Every structure is written in C-alpha cells, then in structure tokens.
Amino acid sequence: MVIFPAIDIRGGRCVRLLQGRFDVETVYAEDPSEVARRWERAGAKWIHVVDLDGALRGSSVNEGVVRRILEEVRVDVQLGGGIRSMEAIERWLSLGVKRVVLGTAAVKDPGFLRDAIREFGERVALSLDVKGGEVMLEGWRKPSGIKALQMAARAKEMGLSLLIYTDILKDGT
Template sequence: MILFPAIDLKDGACVRLKLGLMDQATVFNTDPGAQAASFAAAGAEWIHVVDLNGAFAGRPVNGAAVERILASVSVPVQLGGGIRDMDTIEMWLGKGVSRVILGTVALRNPELVKDACRRFPGRVAVGIDAKGGKVAVEGWAETSNLTVLELALKFEDAGVAAIIYTDIDRDGVLTGPNLAATAALARAISTPVIASGGVSSLYDLKALKAEADSGIAGVISGRAIYDGRIDVAEAIRLLKD
C-alpha cells in the first residue's frame, strides 16, 4: 500500500482545510517546493497535490507553486483541482505531472474522462469526494444526488488508474478514515481505490492496510503528517511491511 503525503495549495502556500471549508485553512508551509522535497527525502514514492483555489475557480490558480514542486522532486506527482478540459490535462502532463485527478468534470462530463484515459493510459485518476454519501463537486461547494458507487461504476471499463475517495466529513478533523465505506467501494469496483480523509495515526494506517485485499491500494495523509502525528518514513515502512 502506498502512502501519498498531501500538499494542498491555497494562495501559493501549503495548507490543510477543516471539513473542506476554505475559511478553515491552516497554513503549514509557505514553500511548497521545500515541503515536497522533505516528503521525498523521507522516502515518499508519490506526492499528492491539490490546487484548492483552482478547484473553486474551475481552472489552475496555483500553477507557479505546482511547478516549484515539480522542480524540487523526482518522485511522481499526482495533481487535482481545476482540471476541467483536455487542454489543461495535456498542459499538466506535459509539464511533468505524472497523473491528473479529475473530480468535478468526472460528474459533469464523464466522456472527457474516458477520452483522457484513452489518450493518456495510466495517467488519469478520478477523485470522488463524498458528503453524506453523495458526490460533492466544485471544490466541495455543491453536493449532487449521485452516490459514490454510482459515479465510480461509470468508469469501470475506462482505464482509470485509481479512484481517490475522500470522505469530506472526515477531512482535516483527525477522526479516522471512513474505513467501512472505503473498503465497500473498493470491493464493489475493479479500479484501485486510494483512501483520503480523516487519517490521524499509524493505527488508522494499520486498519487500512488490513483491508488491502478489498482493493485499497493507497492512502493520502495531510494534517496528521503536518501535526507530527504521523512520521512519513515510519508510515511508509508500516505500509510496506
């Protein structure tokens, strides 16, 4: 199982939100490149990056910060937030992003996701963010009537590299991941699932690892790392052991 240390970008800085609220942001580092380099130095195999401003604006906003991250590390970077069209997908993949994460557009325009998967095999993930079990979009500002599983099933045969499942009600509050819902989703689809939201300790990572057979292939952690509750190197060893 892979650990994805998270860098969420707001106004050029590394922040963590509470419950997905932009006015509940805590700044942890004003140098995203240095933060990424520290994760890579600790042994991270991937880095997870989100352009939070971009998710609300519907277009890239923190491009300069993303490029600093790409210039600072040699490990692969997956990026989401404000990626809503093929030109933006091509732009980021051309700049060195290893995998783009499509969220809002996966709900609004699933055919674009499928087309991107055909054009860029293995380099497109779908981010499904849930609030009360329903898919949330537009930077988590809107909730749809579609369930997580209903959306995930739309891409079963599309060649999506991974489904990144975030429980917004758990995000940034360190209450533990929604293990039951994540494992149930992973068992219901063939696409690998990456868990996100609520990871607070090594105990949570052990619990997720125990469900690896369900199809959970990775876990994203942010606030717990920044707060010192999870040591990146130790977490990687635990998930690899």
C-alpha cells in the same frame, strides 16, 4: 496499498481545510516546495498536490508553485484542482506531472472522463470527494446528486486505474 502524502495549495501556501470548509484553514507552510522536499526525504514515492484555488475557480491558479515543486523533487507528482479540459491535462503532463487527478469535470461529464482515460490511460485518476455518500463538486461546495459508488462503478467500466476517495467529513480532522 500506496499512501500519497498530500500538499494542498491555497494562495501559494501549504494549507489544510477542516472538512472541506474554506473558512477553516490552517497554514502549514509558506513554501509548498519545501514540504514536497521533506516528503521526498522521508521516502515518499509519490506526492499528491491539490490546487485548491483551481478547484474553486475551475482552472489552475497556483501554476508557479506547482512548477517549482516539479523542478525541486525527483518523485512522481500527481496534480488535481481545476483540471477540466483535455488541453489542461495535456499541458500538465507535458510540464512533468506524472498523473492528473480529475474531479468536478469528470463527474459532470462522464464523456470527458472516458476520453481522458482513452487518451492518457493510467496517467488519469478520478477523485471523488464525498459527503454522506454523495459526490460533491466545485471545491466540495455543490452536491452532484450522484452516489459515490455509482460513479466509481461507472469509472471502472471506462477503464479507470486509480480512484482517490475523500470522506469530506473526516478530511482535515
């Protein structure tokens, strides 16, 4: 088992949401890159970074913050939040992200997930944010109508190598 310490970024800061609720936010640090350096010093092999603003907007918002993390740590970084096109995947991988984490776009369009896996292989992960067994979309706000186990099975058939499962009701508690 691999444990991925996570850094959730909103408004350029390191935050934690309670059960995916954007109105219940705790700020843990003003500088996410310092948090990344702490995780690295503690022995982390990977750091999981989420652009929460990007998840809401549908495109990357905190690029400068993520770039700074990439510049300041030597461990592998995986990034999710607002990555919804092949071009965005290519761009982040070229900037030094080791793996991209897809969510909303991959669930809405399984063809996109299939294409991403074919082109980028193990450099693509799928994140399923789940509430009551159902996958939630767009920053945990919209139900997809798709059961998590159903989506996981589909992704496995496509050759997915890494699935990240978040139980929204437990997250941040």
